[in-house]
Amino acid sequence: MNKAANENTDPADNSRAEHAQRVAALVTAEAVGEEWKKRHHMTLTFFLAGARSSHEEEHHAWQLDEWRKRIVDCLEADANAELAALQEQLQGWILGELRCRDTALDSLLRAYSPPEPRREAP
Template sequence: MSSDNEFDRIVQALAEKAVFFADTKAWDPMHMKLTFFLAGARSSNEEDHRSRQLHDWKARLLAARAAGDAAADTTLQAELGALVLAELRNRGDALEHLIQAFPLLTESAAAAQPPEEAEFYYADVFAFVTEYLSPMVRRRINGSSATWCPRWWAHPEAGARLSALWLAWEQLRQEPGAAMSTWWLHHADPHLRVLMDPDMGPFAACSPKDGHTAYPFDPLPLEPYDASQDPLL
């Protein structure tokens, strides 16, 4: 038996398509298929009722769009989804008939399903720097050719760069082939060049021996934005 999660994904995919095609020529065959599905072969009166219900749904959707209602698509998508979901839950054969009528729905639903989150090897950026980066990266950090700050986390730019480096490593470590070479060449090397630059890097005022400076660099100077002085306006 299909789970509610599977029903929800399929219903969402169908309702999204209905909203998208409502004002196109593709709506006519979709309307017919939806009518037969919602009627469930119960009676011709039920088919007439469902057909009028769908006509009304489309009319309200297009009218709301024309009126500039930004929530129209979302609201009407949810309304149609509720009708389809109710039919799926009330009829044991409904899912089979729905897939027969809309065979691409299963692919759309699978694409809409969020991927499982991969488990991180390191709990956070601090563990990554302490347990991997620091033992792995060894340089002559003499303050002239390269530098480093033992309190790297006190530098906002360094924290941001090393966090990005950690997240890239976590993603690429799971990919085959040259993924880790890509991490070194296109992630680690550029970030480390900036971080360890003794003149222009964020650690330039610090010392690998004396530690974090008591006088860190100031943030970039800014002035309040004035639209009247914007040359692009």
């Protein structure tokens, strides 16, 4: 990326992109485990629906179920390139919601707070 592009970048866009990437990586890594059922599926369904309607929730629940099936298939087939593409797809969905709703970042951070920085021993 060139310097002019960096100067024109909105810090809020960088923050949204960073959090979308972090959450997408976490959810992708835990898509096969129990965390998917216990936490990720419903949390992301509600986040992506943005409290707009039950139809939106149903749509995103179905979309996430299909996404997860593809993740499982990729892991079984050791298809790393497709796995990376699926993670980017989820990141795009999250980022899209972050861009269209002012309160979305706060909502995402409540659901997926950033990890605490590690403290080094003195």
